[in-house]
Amino acid sequence: MDYLATKYLRPRKIPSTACSGCGLGQAHKKVVMAIDELGLATGDVIWGTGIGCAGRQTFNTWKGDNFAGTHGRAYAIATGLRIALPPDKKIIMTVGDGDAFGIGFLHLLNCARRNVDMTVIVLDNLGYQSTGGQYGWTTPRGYRTDSSPYGMYEPNWTQDGRDVLNILREAGATFLARYTSLQGQEAVEAIKKAILNKGFSLVHMPYPCVTNFAERALGTRKPVEIYKWFMEHTCSMHEKGPADFAFRTGIYYDASNSRPEFAELVKGWVADIQRRYS
Amino acid sequence: MRRTLDTGNAAITEGAILAGCSLFAGYPITPATEIAENMSRRLPQVGGYYVQAEDELTALHICIGGSLGGLKTMTATSGPGFILYADPLGWALGSEIPLVVVNAQRVGPVSGITGAPGQGEFYMSRYPTQGGNYETIVLAPNSVQEAFSITVEAFYLAERFRMPVIILADQLVTDGWESLSIPETPAELEAMRLKVIPRRVKEGPEFYPCTDAIDIPPVVLGHNTGAACSDWTPTPEGYDTEEVDFQHQHAYRLIYKVRNNKDLITRYESYFMDDNPELILVAYGSPSRVVVSAVKQAREKGWKVGALRLISLWPFPDEIFKVPAKYLSVELNYDGQLVREVQRAMPAGSEVHFFGKCGELPTVAELEELMQALLAGKGIKARNWEWEAW
Known part of the structure; x- marks a missing residue:
């Protein structure tokens, strides 16, 4: 087993039960690498997850404390947890695209507005893959899924000039980045910055699903095909990328430690009231 | 003893504070709004936190998070908000999170009349969420004074049974004004036969054993015990599993910790x-x-x-x-x-x-x-x- 896994993860859960060829392990490893490179110990991090491939495969892999929230609402749980925990504890969450950008988007936006100190890693497999492969809120237009047999026709969060990161920035998030799981150290560096931001950080990390997405959208389960497809559609934040759609990657917004963090704000507010009225 | 004239909403607030509640998350709704308002005024005075949530789902999830982090927490609503608790209440029941939920019932059907009393969520408080295989603890005050004492009791039971406890009040109890006595010393508290216990912390990474026992300290995150909480079927170590034997153990615990200790709950x-x-x-x-x-x-x-x-x-x-x-x-x-x-x-x-x-x-x-x-x-x-x- 990998030295990082030995150091930080539970042997019972590693290797995970993800499909062979799945990109989730690459993404998971990047998060653990970032934690390691920051010199954090298992006791420094509380690891939260949602539901779906991303949530289920990463739940309770962390040797320290873990929780798996209800679908889409782990951010609301993390808000309460943030108030209760000492400020130096890190809350890191690995959640799916449906969890963050679908069912849980309201909660995500409000965490960004409040600037609650947490690092949300959105592990995006381009739809609902653990239920068999239905389209989601980042599925590129035109691609077939089990619930878009004639092609995905809905506008999504990452096309036609829209970017979900833009919405989160406007809402008040203080660190935002996007990297695919196929990218290297630059992605790890971004996750490190996300963790170091005392506020709401989100890293959007698309990763290849070889089993459901690749089979329907690309007509093959050969991992190399979807990996190639990912590479072809990856560009930097400043590039236009391929005509049909692109994973526009890089650090989208870094306003780390520029706004008051929510739990600190509420604690300071309470201390102030106690001073005023005691 | 502090004697005053106040509403059931104020009584619930004071009961919660006396019981050690330090985080309240809520969403305004008639006739429970005053609990949120009172909490927003009273909690900061005692060093506690009030969070106004974007909806009732969030409110109860924030309470779950606070409780998971070791705080005593409460939320309050009426019928139209109580239905939104279904999701987090299931999580809290399944993961055995101590907290208190207040429902000031108003009259239905559905959203009904905001300022009139009803008793439409009697069964809903028994089955507030999916999946069955659990019991709930539900207490129903009929006066301002009892709204106070039942709130203290609810926190006490929540800690002992490590689960959410529901206070099923109605609009007349929460909005009504009556005399209210609030104990100020341990002796006065005892004279009212009320007990307050602090949050305990479960040691070790293992989840709960297959037992009907109460008084097992609840899981609290942040102590690096390696604890894990989820809405999945847990193994005794807290891993998620699809194995039916573990589902049996989980269901047994949720049902029988309440049924086999019913005499600690029943009051009439x-x-x-x-x-x-x-x-x-x-x-x-x-x-x-x-x-x-x-x-x-x-x-x-x-x-x-x-x-x-x-x-x-x-x-x-x-x-x-x-x-x-x-x-x-x-x-x-x-x-x-x-x-x-x-x-x-x-x-x-x-x-x-x-x-x-x-x-x-x-x-x-x-x-x-x-x-x-x-x-x-x-x-x-x-x-x-x-x-x-x-």
Whole structure:
């Protein structure tokens, strides 16, 4: 087993039960690498997850404390947890695209507005893959899924000039980045910055699903095909990328430690009231 | 002892603060808004936190997070918000999170009338979420003073049973003004037979064993115990599993920690039950106040009637329905909810009747007329509502 896994993860859960060829392990490893490179110990991090491939495969892999929230609402749980925990504890969450950008988007936006100190890693497999492969809120237009047999026709969060990161920035998030799981150290560096931001950080990390997405959208389960497809559609934040759609990657917004963090704000507010009225 | 005149909402606030609540998350809704308002004023004074959530789902999830981090937490709502608790309440029941949920019932159907009392969530408080395989603890105050003491009790039970406890009040109890005594010393607290226990922290990474035992400290994150909490079926170590044996263990724990310790929860008052009354009125919450008055007056007339006033609703106190008699359930709904449990629990040779009002209390005169008819062996005519089955 990998030295990082030995150091930080539970042997019972590693290797995970993800499909062979799945990109989730690459993404998971990047998060653990970032934690390691920051010199954090298992006791420094509380690891939260949602539901779906991303949530289920990463739940309770962390040797320290873990929780798996209800679908889409782990951010609301993390808000309460943030108030209760000492400020130096890190809350890191690995959640799916449906969890963050679908069912849980309201909660995500409000965490960004409040600037609650947490690092949300959105592990995006381009739809609902653990239920068999239905389209989601980042599925590129035109691609077939089990619930878009004639092609995905809905506008999504990452096309036609829209970017979900833009919405989160406007809402008040203080660190935002996007990297695919196929990218290297630059992605790890971004996750490190996300963790170091005392506020709401989100890293959007698309990763290849070889089993459901690749089979329907690309007509093959050969991992190399979807990996190639990912590479072809990856560009930097400043590039236009391929005509049909692109994973526009890089650090989208870094306003780390520029706004008051929510739990600190509420604690300071309470201390102030106690001073005023005691 | 601090003596004051205040609302049930204020009583619940003071009870929570006395019990050690330090995080309240809520969403405004009539007639529970004042609990949130009072909390926003009182909690900072005692070093606690008030969070106004973007919806009720968030409110209860924030409470879950706070409790997972070691704080005592509470949220409060009315029916239209209570339905949104279904998601987090399931999580809290399944993961065994101590917290307190208040529902100030207003009259339905659906959103109904905001400022009128109802009792429409009797069954919903028993089955507030998906999946079954759990018991709930539900307490129902009928006065401002009791709203206070029941809130303290709810926090106490939540910690001991490591689960959410629901306070099922109604609009008259939460909005009503009455005298309220708040204990200020441990001796005064004890004199009121109230107990407060601090949050304990479960040691070690393992989740709960397959047991009906209570008083196991709840899982608290942030102590690097390697604890894990989720809505999945847990193995004894806290891993998620699809194996049915572990589901059996999980369900056993959730059901039997409550059933096998029911005597710690069950609370009721009985009136004139010693001489095997012919007719027994059953009620909870604000209508029970009228029921008790009506039964006392009837006794003065020499009528052989009694009353059972339920304080704990779930687990349902089957064992207090010992006397074969005519039972009359008096409720603030037209569909008859409590009456169904009375019918199930009453001994052989009994018969059951129902009287419902909505948005207002029954009157003593109405109950007197009903009692007279039932004692005379006549059926009771439907009032305000065509009701034949009961």
